[in-house]
Amino acid sequence: MVDNLRVVVAAAGKGSRMGSSLNKQYLLLNGWPVLSYSLDFFERLRVVSQIVVVCAANEVDYCQQEVVKRFNFNKVTAVVPGGKERQDSVWLGLQQLPSDTDLVAVHDGARPLLSAEVIARLVAEAMEWGAAIPGIPSKDTVKLGDRDGFVRQTLDRTSVYAIQTPQVFNFNELLTAYREAREEGFLGTDDASLFERYIGRVKIVTGDYNNIKITTPEDMIVAAALLKR
C-alpha cells in the first residue's frame, strides 16, 4: 500500500441551490461544519500524509480559524484561495503538493460521508491504473434530454454510474492532464474527465450510496439522518 497519499479538498463552491448565505461547507451538520467531516476522516486515515484545502478567496481565514485550527487538523498544511471554476481551484490546490507525491486524492468538501473501504479500493486501483474513481449504479433510469426538454436517449442502466469523490490519481499524470487542459482551455465535469482526455483509462470502483453531495437543503436532513445511524 502507498504511504503518502496526499489530498486536495475542494471547498470553494458557492452552492447556489442551498438557499443560504453561508457557504454550504460551513453549515452545521449535527453540530459540526460540513467540511470538518471529510477533513476529520482524512486526518485519521493513516495513509494520508498531507491535506490541502481550497476555499473561496474571502473564506480562507474563516476556514483556517473555524475549521482547521478549531478541530486541530494537523495534516492540513495549507488553506488556499480557489479560482473561478472548480477546475481552477483544484489546480491551485495541486500546486501546494510536493513533486514527490505518489498518489493524490481530490475530494469535494460537500461530501461528508466517507468510507475507509472505498478509499482502500481507490488507492489499490489507482496504483495499478493511474486513476480510480468511486461510482454507484444509478437507482433511477437515466435519460439524456434535448434542448426542448424531450427525451433524446434512454441509457442502458447496466452501464450508467453516478460518480462521486474522492477521485484518486497518479500525481504526475494528473498534473500533466491539468496542464494540458489549461493549455487547451478544456473544462471537464470532474477531475477524471481530464485524465480520460489526456492520459488514459480511468477505473471505476464501487462507491457508497451514503456518500452524498450536499447540494440542496434536503441533503442536510438526509446527511444528518445517515450520520446518526
Next chain:
Amino acid sequence: MVDNLRVVVAAAGKGSRMGSSLNKQYLLLNGWPVLSYSLDFFERLRVVSQIVVVCAANEVDYCQQEVVKRFNFNKVTAVVPGGKERQDSVWLGLQQLPSDTDLVAVHDGARPLLSAEVIARLVAEAMEWGAAIPGIPSKDTVKLGDRDGFVRQTLDRTSVYAIQTPQVFNFNELLTAYREAREEGFLGTDDASLFERYIGRVKIVTGDYNNIKITTPEDMIVAAALLKR
C-alpha cells in the same frame, strides 16, 4: 384539466438490495407501509378516479387486507398479481383499466414521497404531448462504464436526467406501445422507453429531489427523515 386520471401502481418488485424478507413495499416507514404513502396520495388527489395495484402473486391477499382495506383506499378497484418483469406487471395492471381512460399514470410503489405540483405538471404536459415523465438534473457526474469497469464516456451534465415516476401517458398510446413491445420482445428500463420506441417524443418535466425510490436500507432512513420534515 383532465378529470379521469387513472393510476397503475407497480408493487411487485422483490427489492433484493433491501436485505429483508418482507417486500420493501410493506416495510414500515414512520409506522405505515411504504406502499400506503403513494396510495394515500392518489386517493386524496381529486383528479384520480381509479387506482390499480399490481402485487407479487403471493402478496395479493396481504396487500388487499393490510393496505387497501386497512386504510380504506376506496379508489383502488383491483389488486392483481404481477408478472415476471416489471413491464409484464404494468401490462397486467393496464388491462384492468376501462377503454375510455384518458390518461394513465404508472407509479412505483417504492416511491412514497409524491408531490401534487409535479403531478399537475405531468398531467398538463401529457395532455399536450401524450407522454410526460419527471426528471431531475443529476447532482453527480454521470459516466458510462465498459464491461471491464473502466470509464467509456463522461456525459455532459447539462443533458443528464435521473428519471422518476409517476410517468403519465395517453392511455391508448401507452397500450399500443406495450402491445408492440410484447410482440417484439422488447424490454425497456421504464414505461417511457416503450413510448419513445413505438409512439414518439416524451416530455421531461421537473421532478422533485425528495421523490426517492426505496432501494437500500439507507433509503428507509432517508425517506423517514424527509417525511418527518
